[in-house]
Structures are given as C-alpha cells and as structure tokens.
Amino acid sequence: MNNLFDLTGKVAIVTGGNRGLGKEMALGLASAGADVAVVARNVTEEVLEEIRNQGVKAIGINYDIRDVDGYGSLVDQVIDQMGKIDILVNNAGVQKRHPAAEFPKEDWDFVMDINANAVFYLCQTVGKHMLERGKGKIINIASLLSFQGGLTVPAYAASKGAVMQFTKSLANEWAGKGVNVNCIAPGYMATEMNTALIEDPTRSRQILERIPAQRWGNGQDMQGVAIFLASDASDYIHGYTLAVDGGWLGR
Numbered sequence: 001m002n003n004l005f006d007l008t009g010k011v012a013i014v015t016g017g018n019r020g021l022g023k024e025m026a027l028g029l030a031s032a033g034a035d036v037a038v039v040a041r042n043v044t045e046e047v048l049e050e051i052r053n054q055g056v057k058a059i060g061i062n063y064d065i066r067d068v069d070g071y072g073s074l075v076d077q078v079i080d081q082m083g084k085i086d087i088l089v090n091n092a093g094v095q096k097r098h099p100a101a102e103f104p105k106e107d108w109d110f111v112m113d114i115n116a117n118a119v120f121y122l123c124q125t126v127g128k129h130m131l132e133r134g135k136g137k138i139i140n141i142a143s144l145l146s147f148q149g150g151l152t153v154p155a156y157a158a159s160k161g162a163v164m165q166f167t168k169s170l171a172n173e174w175a176g177k178g179v180n181v182n183c184i185a186p187g188y189m190a191t192e193m194n195t196a197l198i199e200d201p202t203r204s205r206q207i208l209e210r211i212p213a214q215r216w217g218n219g220q221d222m223q224g225v226a227i228f229l230a231s232d233a234s235d236y237i238h239g240y241t242l243a244v245d246g247g248w249l250g251r
C-alpha cells in the first residue's frame with residue numbers, strides 16, 4: 001500500500017469547517033488520518049463527532065476569522081491542544097452580490113476582510129510556526145473567480161484573485177523552507193453559498209450547460225485534492241492553483 005497520501009499523526013486547521021466544502025475537506029483529511037481543529041463561527045458537536053468517527057481527534061474553536069489580532073492566541077490554542085500544526089486549510093469565505101455601480105463599501109470590506117485579508121494573515125501566523133518546524137502544507141481556497149470576473153460579484157472576484165496571487169508570493173519565499181502553499185479553485189459547487197444561483201432557474205441552467213462534467217460539484221469532490229495537497233504526494237508542488245471545476249476553465 002502506497003503511503004504517499006497518509007496523514008496519520010498530522011494536525012490540520014480547517015477554517016469554516018463546520019459546513020459546506022470546509023466540512024467535507026475536514027472529513028476527507030480525517031479519513032486519511034489527520035487530527036482536525038475546526039475554526040468557525042458556530043462549531044457543532046455533531047460535526048466534531050462526524051470527524052471523530054474517522055478515528056481521529058477533533059476540536060472545535062468558535063472564532064470570527066475577522067479577528068486578525070487574535071490569531072496568535074488562536075494558533076497557541078491549537079498547538080496547546082493538538083501539539084503542532086502541519087496543515088492549514090483557509091476555507092472560510094463569504095459572498096455578496098450587487099451590481100458593481102451600487103456595490104456598498106460595507107459589503108466590499110466585509111468580503112475582502114474574510115476572503116482575502118484573513119487568509120493572508122492566517123497564512124502569516126501559521127506559516128511562522130511551519131517555518132520554524134521546516135515543514136507544512138497550506139491550502140487556500142480560491143475560486144473560478146480567481147481567473148474570471150463573474151457577474152455582480154466584484155468584491156468576491158477581487159478577493160479570490162488576491163488569494164491566488166499572494167499564494168504564489170508566499171510559495172516563492174517558503175518553498176525552499178519546506179512549506180508548501182497552494183490553492184484549490186472549486187467550480188460551481190452546490191452549497192449554501194450558491195443558493196441564489198441554484199434558485200434562479202435561468203442562471204442555474206446556463207451554468208449547468210457550460211460544465212463539461214454535466215453536473216454541479218459537491219463537497220466530496222474536494223476531498224481527494226485536499227488530501228493530495230496536504231500530503232507528501234504534493235511535496236514538489238508550490239504556488240499552484242488546482243481547479244476542481246468539472247472542466248469549466250477548459251471551455
């Protein structure tokens with residue numbers, strides 16, 4: 001049996017791991033053997049139990065990821081309880097939709113704070129711990145809108161473009177020091193974030209018609225790639241954004 005993908009004994013932080021894609025990635029990492037710290041606003045005991053059912057340790061930390069000043073103590077808390085951090089999945093994200101001409105500043109700042117600023121500063125804080133240990137895997141969740149502009153979502157596109165770009169910047173500095181920083185760009189996934197699109201019959205049909213795989217994605221589609229980028233199998237992959245999009249970007 002090849003153990004390139006084995007995460008036994010590794011410790012992962014998954015932000016927003018209480019639902020949606022984050023929850024499925026947390027379960028995927030756990031199924032490969034990683035202990036998981038779920039950092040989210042409302043961590044439930046059910047989610048932690050589901051993770052523990054994979055035979056690993058799981059802790060939950062209720063945290064608003066906008067509290068950048070608290071990252072030092074957040075990281076200390078995880079290290080106190082789990083011993084170290086090997087894997088960081090920056091998954092927490094939000095969406096706000098308005099025509100660009102009317103996009104309110106408050107919503108622009110909200111999206112940028114959670115989707116871009118929090119991701120960078122958590123990379124920085126956890127990255128320091130990884131650099132000291134000379135090993136670590138950071139997985140940032142980008143989007144198709146790291147590549148494309150989208151409709152009525154300029155803040156989201158700006159934030160996800162930023163994530164893909166600074167992932168390369170971090171990789172340039174940290175690749176030689178044993179820390180891998182990469183992105184996953186999910187395509188159109190059927191989660192609560194996309195309720196507005198799914199419930200709009202025209203947009204929903206238009207999107208489906210353009211996906212070569214002929215279906216929306218789901219959380220399970222994220223598990224293999226999360227395990228891959230968290231494991232030794234991806235040791236020579238740095239600064240790359242891997243699309244999990246049913247072929248969308250190839251059209």
Ligand SMILES: NC(=O)c1ccc[n+]([C@@H]2O[C@H](COP(=O)([O-])OP(=O)(O)OC[C@H]3O[C@@H](n4cnc5c(N)ncnc54)[C@H](O)[C@@H]3O)[C@@H](O)[C@H]2O)c1
Nearest residue numbers: 016019020021041064065091092093143186188189191193
């Ligand atoms: N669903 C898609 O089609 C899609 C496509 C591309 C990228 N993504 C990205 O994937 C990630 C997960 O999205 P999802 O579809 O599972 O969405 P979701 O809305 O189901 O989950 C988002 C998660 O982020 C957490 N979160 C939001 N704000 C937070 C805050 N201030 N503090 C702590 N946690 C916070 C939520 O609690 C939740 O767990 C996001 O970064 C999103 O941008 C999703």
